[in-house]
Amino acid sequence: MQSPFIVELNEQNFRQVLEGSMQTPVLIHFWASMSQESADIIPQLQGLAQQYNGAFTLALLNCEQEQAIAAQFGVQALPTIALFINGQAVDGLGGPQTIEAIQTMLTKHLPSQDELSLNKALEFMQQGLHSQALGLLNELNEELKSKGEVKLAIADCLLETQQFDQAESQLQTIPLEYQDNYYKGLVAKLELHKQAADSPEIQALETALKASPQDVKLAADLALQYHQVNRDDEALELLWGYLKTDLNALDGDLKKAFMDILSALGQGNAIAAKYRRQLYSLLY
Known part of the structure; x- marks a missing residue:
């Protein structure tokens, strides 16, 4: 198996591999x-070495081919x-072992999979890959996710991936002792979004629609404005209010706007999934 985490030990490299344990543990x-x-x-x-993804190096020593090295280590049994x-x-462990026993030994000395x-x-966050980072953070165990620094990282990723409602909810759970400059910066970023997301154009459309709730064109314009400032839940809810009684409202343009927003949100988005289910329940 070709892997940077797995090596075959021999006379030429075994000292180098052992010296490598100064940086990364080596399992021989x-x-x-x-x-x-x-x-x-x-x-x-x-x-197991692949699963740990570099947390340790697996060094395989064939004792038949490398008898001198095996003798140096004083190996008595295989x-x-x-x-x-x-x-x-x-x-170490001597004699036949299950992979579970070996993993148990490793957990005493190595970071856990969640860590x-x-x-x-x-x-990933340092590289600007916030979507990938968020996927990993969401899979952590609940104990780790309850830590203040992890909560902040999740909030940061939610803001960077424009999931503002979820980010706001997450920020409300940050313990007081973690409400430092990092936290304040995230809150400020959220406030800037809120200000941009409540523009005079949106306010004017909201006022007009409240006065003329049957004006479907107004509703479509407002939904589009909501979508442009990432208020997608509100956009979809508004459009759905009209579509559930008339799927062909505005000669089908309303349904097209609805589908365009769903498409923009992608398959993995929870809000989009909810409205897709509602739409399919009407269509089929």
Whole structure:
């Protein structure tokens, strides 16, 4: 398996690999083809290394081919697993093991999968990839998501992906001790959006529609304005109020505007999904 996290140990590289444990833990698996158990677990170990995505390096040592190295480590039985951190063996397992037992050993020394996902999400945010970061943050366990710094990161991603209502709800859950300059900056960003999203044009259309609620053209114009400032829930709710009684309102233009907004929001958007279901219930 080609992977930057998996290496075959030999005379040429084993010192370099061990020195690498100063930066990244190294899990050495001592095996040989004559030991069926030691050979059979290699694919699972490789899968584990891929799953941890660089949190440790898996080093495979074929004891038949590299007898001198195996002797240096004093290996007595196969399979043997040894975990090296900062150049020192810190843990190990001898004899046949399940992959679960090996993973349990690793969890004592390595970050959890959720912690790795959080670190990756923060990397994505620094790269401006807020949508990808948000996906990882939403998959974290509830304990991590309840931490103030994670709540702030989620709020930041929601603002950057223009999910302003959800961002506002998220910001309301930030504990007082986390309401620092980062928090205040996010609140200010939300306030700027709100000011832009309540323009004089929108206010004028809202007043006119309140006076003439049967004016479908006014409703369509207002919905378009809502959509342009990312008030999509309000835009769809407004359009749906007319469409549910007349799907062909404005000679079909209202339905087209409705579908255009759904399309712009994409398949993964929860608001769009809700209104798609309502539309399909009428169509079919």
